[in-house]
Amino acid sequence: MAYEIWYFPREQGKLVSVVKNKPDNPDDPHKKPIIHHGDDALTPIADSHVYAYNYRNWNLCNLGAYEILGAGHSAIGGDKRTYLKFDLSRLAIPSGQRVKLRLFHYHTGGRRPGKLAIYPVTSAWKEGRGTYHSGSMEQIAPPGEISWVRQPSINWKPAATFQPDTVANKFIEVDVTDLIKSWKAGQANHGMVIAPVRNEGGANLDYAFGFYSREYKDADKRPALVIGTSTNTGNTVNTGNTNGDDPPPPPPTGALQVRAGHKQIKKDQTFHLPVWLDFPKTFPRTRDGRINVANLNIEIHYNPNVIRAGSTTLKGNILGNALFQANSRQAGVIKLGFATKKGIMLSGTLAQLPFQAVGQPGQRSPVSIKVTTVNDDKGRSPQVKVVHGYVQILNKAVIGDINGNGIIDAGDALSALKMSVGLIPQDLILNIDQKDQVTSNDARLLLKKAVQGGGTVPQTPTPATTTSNQKTPPNVANVTSADAKRAYQEYIAAYNKMTSLMAKGQGDTPAAQQAYAAYKAAKDRYEAALKTGPAVK
Incomplete structure (x- = not known):
């Protein structure tokens, strides 16, 4: 079932929309877009987002089929950008009307907000059919599909700038009339990119805004170009809340995350597998600004028929002068513990676990985490979540890949x-x-x-000898x-x-x-x- 969005006159400054079923069009967002109700709304023919962070191949993967988009800047992971492209061949702009990009803003993250800008894309790009896999290493994007390391060229003169509200769960609209008219006038249309405003705050900024993509199940919340009379270029307008009240912000997530690494290694290879502690920005802190975790005990469980633990577990770089002990005497489990009176300074490595691959090529061992004790400086137990890891013995070693992620980086x-x-x-x-x-x-x-x-x-x-693929x-x-x-x-x-x-x-x-x-x-x-x-x- 596809949908048709009918736009009616504004009531108290808000654009009211009604969704009607349109049974004669298949509900496939990848078919040619339907222009709704007198050519006044247009859905994209391609969208995707890319992220600079190299964790789990996020900078190498394609997210063209994922149901969400994102833009912003992370102090840890770098920039995130959203790409959109529209077929304008059937779009008519009545005299005196404005064209606005309409997005459903479902998420705000970070603690130092910044602005976004819309920039024209100046070369071709391919949306791709990749999507996100929670908790897993992402696949490298096939040749030609967009990813962070394979982006089109961009004209860094902004067509519009805007800053979504810190409160999410609402529509926003950004005036892009001049950009759309330039494409209608004959300039090459390779779409637009939503990205952080360049040279504004740099590493001091930390923010992320999430939007729904054209794959999202609710067709009314997919991106669209809409026709209206607003002349407030770059302003955001709440069009999804007709009673005029903003919804309450979501509760903060303050869970400590204990995360195991994952590696792909060759048979008989010795290696260290990291275990990290990740603290969200909302996690409680001590008076001197330290992260308020005073002690922790965890168990790391693995398959001893695939990997064998060594005797020397290395203390992580975040523990400083904290007391630390590890016990790997029992096959299949490593027990870790630390205690400190001052708390932890930052997220990072808790420990490096020594292993040797003793199984056969193709075998895989899960590396699962169990938290048995955790307390802050008052003896209270904070919320904890875990992310398990794995070790895979390669059928064929990748020469040059010592970190075991399957690629050379x-x-x-x-x-x-x-x-x-x-x-x-x-x-x-x-x-x-x-x-x-x-x-x-x-x-x-x-x-x-x-x-x-x-x-x-x-x-x-x-x-002394140079081949064609070894040029300097x-x-x-x-x-x-x-x-x-x-x-x-x-x-x-x-x-x-x-x-x-x-x-x-x-x-x-x-x-x-x-x-x-x-x-x-x-x-x-x-x-x-x-x-x-x-x-x-």
């Missing part, structure tokens, strides 16, 4: 760099150049492979095109910034993710300049 390159200076033990799974030991050259090769999209790393030839950037002196020379300089500068962060141990920070994105964009500009300019000598 900046974290693998950082591990190689740490091995090269003796910070962590050598592991020949990162010996990409097939020399005697892991060096900074292996880190460089891994980083290059990560930028190209991950995957397995073949043996690399020595510098040409010397800038040989680039005869002015555009290509400038792009090359930007390319090398972005590369140097990214490797500098890795060398400082900041390869998993939002700054490193932004540096990676800048590097990839600079590389694309350079290669495009070479294609359009004079040939490289």
Whole structure:
């Protein structure tokens, strides 16, 4: 069953809508959109959102079929952006009328709100059919489908700016008349992106706004372009609450989260599996600002036929001077405990669990968490939730993938760099150049492979022999095109910034993710300049 949205005159400044069944149209949001009631509402033909955070492949996956969208900036994960595209071929704009983007705002998160902006997209993108899988490692997006690391080009001059209310569960409308008219006048229509306003607050901001997508089950709450008479460009209008009262905000979520890692490793490999403590921003704190958790006991359960626990469990980086003990003597369970009188400073690693893969290729062990005791400094027990992990023994080892996430990424390159200076033990799974030991050259090769999209790393030839897929950037002196020379300089500068962060141990920070994105964009500009300019000598 599809729906038709009929818009009636405003009552007390609110746009009233009625949803009617339209049985002669299948309820499939991926078919050509229906323009409702005199061409005054239009649903998108594509939408998706992308996120910079590299946790569980969120920066690599496609969410084109997911029922929600998001935009904002996380102090931990970086930017989130929403992409929308509309077919305007049947849209008519009556004289004196305005075109507004209408979204249902269902969620607000973060503690330092900021503004969003709508920017024109200037190259093609593919929505994709990926979706979100709670608690699981996401699949890498197929070639061509949009993800954080595979975004179209954007015109960073905003078509509109707006800031959703902190109270959610309402419609908002943003005036996009000028942008829509420019597309109707002949400019290429590749859609729009909703993203944080650039250069406004930076890392000091922490906010997220959630909207429903065109896949959402309630058709009335899907994104739409609507026709109206409002001239308040960029303002948000509550159109979903006809009694004029805002709904109460949702109760804060203050649960401590205990989270186990997940790895894909080769048979007989020894490794450490992290266990993290994650604290929401609403979690109670002590007078001096510390997170109010004073003691904790947990049990980590695993399959001893697949992985075998070692004897030395490493204390996590968030515990500082807290007392810490671990017991792995009983097969199939590791018991952990800590106690402190001052609380915890921040979220992070509770412990690193030592294991060896003793099972057969293809076997998998769940890593489940049981919290037995947790108290704050007054002896009270806070709310706790757990996220279980797993260890998978690979049928075929991915050379270069020491962190076991199935792809080659900046974290693998950082591990190689740490091995090269003796910070962590050598592991020949990162010996990409097939020399005697892991060096900074292996880190460089891994980083290059990560930028190209991950995957397995073949043996690399020595510098005396160069293959077509092992090209290094040409010397800038040989680039005869002015555009290509400038792009090359930007390319090398972005590369140097990214490797500098890795060398400082900041390869998993939002700054490193932004540096990676800048590097990839600079590389694309350079290669495009070479294609359009004079040939490289």
